[in-house]
Amino acid sequence: MKIPLQLIPTLRKETPGTACVTHLNNAGASLMPTPVYEAVKAYQEHELTRGGYEAAADHEAELNATYDSVARLIGAERDEIAIVENATFAWHQAFHSYPWKKGDNIVTSHTEYATNFISFLQVKKRFGIEVKVAMRGDSGAADPQQIRKLIDGKTRMIVLTHIPTNNGLVNPAEEIGDIAEEAGVMYLLDACQSVGQYPVDVKAVKCDLLSATGRKYLRAPRGTGFLYVKKSVLQTLEPMFLDLHGAEWSAANTYEVRADARRFENWETNKALTLGLKAAAEYAINIGPKGIWERIVYLGGMLREKLINEIEGVSIEDIGATQGGIVTFTIKNQPCERVKEYLQERKINVSVSHRSSTRLDMEARHLEGVMRASVHYYNNEEDLEKLTKALKAFTSS
Numbered sequence: 001m002k003i004p005l006q007l008i009p010t011l012r013k014e015t016p017g018t019a020c021v022t023h024l025n026n027a028g029a030s031l032m033p034t035p036v037y038e039a040v041k042a043y044q045e046h047e048l049t050r051g052g053y054e055a056a057a058d059h060e061a062e063l064n065a066t067y068d069s070v071a072r073l074i075g076a077e078r079d080e081i082a083i084v085e086n087a088t089f090a091w092h093q094a095f096h097s098y099p100w101k102k103g104d105n106i107v108t109s110h111t112e113y114a115t116n117f118i119s120f121l122q123v124k125k126r127f128g129i130e131v132k133v134a135m136r137g138d139s140g141a142a143d144p145q146q147i148r149k150l151i152d153g154k155t156r157m158i159v160l161t162h163i164p165t166n167n168g169l170v171n172p173a174e175e176i177g178d179i180a181e182e183a184g185v186m187y188l189l190d191a192c193q194s195v196g197q198y199p200v201d202v203k204a205v206k207c208d209l210l211s212a213t214g215r216k217y218l219r220a221p222r223g224t225g226f227l228y229v230k231k232s233v234l235q236t237l238e239p240m241f242l243d244l245h246g247a248e249w250s251a252a253n254t255y256e257v258r259a260d261a262r263r264f265e266n267w268e269t270n271k272a273l274t275l276g277l278k279a280a281a282e283y284a285i286n287i288g289p290k291g292i293w294e295r296i297v298y299l300g301g302m303l304r305e306k307l308i309n310e311i312e313g314v315s316i317e318d319i320g321a322t323q324g325g326i327v328t329f330t331i332k333n334q335p336c337e338r339v340k341e342y343l344q345e346r347k348i349n350v351s352v353s354h355r356s357s358t359r360l361d362m363e364a365r366h367l368e369g370v371m372r373a374s375v376h377y378y379n380n381e382e383d384l385e386k387l388t389k390a391l392k393a394f395t396s397s
């Protein structure tokens with residue numbers, strides 16, 4: 001359902017940061033809403049006077065309910081969720097749990113995030129696997145048919161970044177899910193930039209594994225993330241790193257890996273932040289993921305248009321048929337870092353995405369770096385106006 005326009009001022013009031021900065025760095029980390037901050041603060045205060053282990057015992061039911069909230073957000077079941085500290089750990093736990101063997105191959109796209117690709121190269125070096133990168137489609141997004149063409153009898157995993165770090169584009173994760181299912185190949189989706197922005201439903205995507213972070217579009221505190229592992233593949237994957245929470249040392253020479261997705265977690269976690277993640281998932285569910293996406297698309301489109309119409313020398317660098325809230329652009333003869341600094345001095349938060357974060361895509365498009373202004377549903381037209389006004393002043397100075 002659409003977010004009613006009259007709700008936006010309330011949502012901004014619940015986001016105290018909007019009174020202090022023009023925040024257009026939601027792809028970096030969103031501003032937290034008050035309920036998220038309050039959940040973290042209340043727990044931390046309890047811990048201060050009660051003791052760490054004792055506070056966790058007092059909040060056991062609430063902490064456990066985090067799995068329900070996160071699962072509900074993405075259409076999963078509670079036993080399919082592992083709560084970890086960031087998307088990278090979630091992704092690593094999933095990817096490296098596969099028993100890679102020489103001759104195996106993975107099929108991926110040109111929009112992959114640096115950390116993921118480094119892991120591909122590492123596993124290639126270690127085990128002799130092959131990394132197959134599908135050609136981009138006409139729109140610039142990953143092309144399901146090109147991915148299909150690369151799959152053969154030795155393909156063990158399809159790995160896709162849903163929404164890349166350096167672009168507004170949304171890769172066709174659902175269509176690629178159909179191909180993965182048809183081919184019987186495991187499918188790992190990096191949903192770091194999509195959860196909280198795009199209405200992700202693991203049943204619709206048909207992914208086996210999904211990694212996500214808390215701090216970006218989900219608006220949870222920094223240092224939170226989660227991994228989804230489909231029940232039917234759970235028993236086939238043993239985490240690379242297992243501690244006494246993920247497994248039980250059942251006899252002197254044996255251990256039993258736990259049955260649910262929590263086998264991918266660490267025993268020690270930040271309980272206050274876990275409750276922050278729970279509050280953030282519930283906050284997003286209450287507003288409605290479809291409405292969130294609709295408003296983000298609207299604001300993203302409006303910003304692209306304003307930049308084209310009002311800023312001299314600007315090039316919009318977003319590609320793909322479906323575009324969301326990550327608006328990327330360059331300004332002729334202006335180094336991105338200088339633009340960012342200028343905006344920062346005026347309390348306008350944006351970021352720069354460098355070539356090394358998404359090398360294949362950036363090299364193909366001859367880009368060293370792009371400005372990244374990422375909108376969220378709590379942004380408003382005034383925020384976009386402030387950005388374009390500042391950029392106008394910058395380019396004419």
Ligand SMILES: Cc1ncc(COP(=O)(O)O)c(C=O)c1O
Nearest residue numbers: 086087088113164165190192213
């Ligand atoms: C597409 C993508 N994947 C993974 C990550 C890593 O996320 P985290 O920093 O939470 O580990 C990022 C971070 O920017 C990202 O944009």
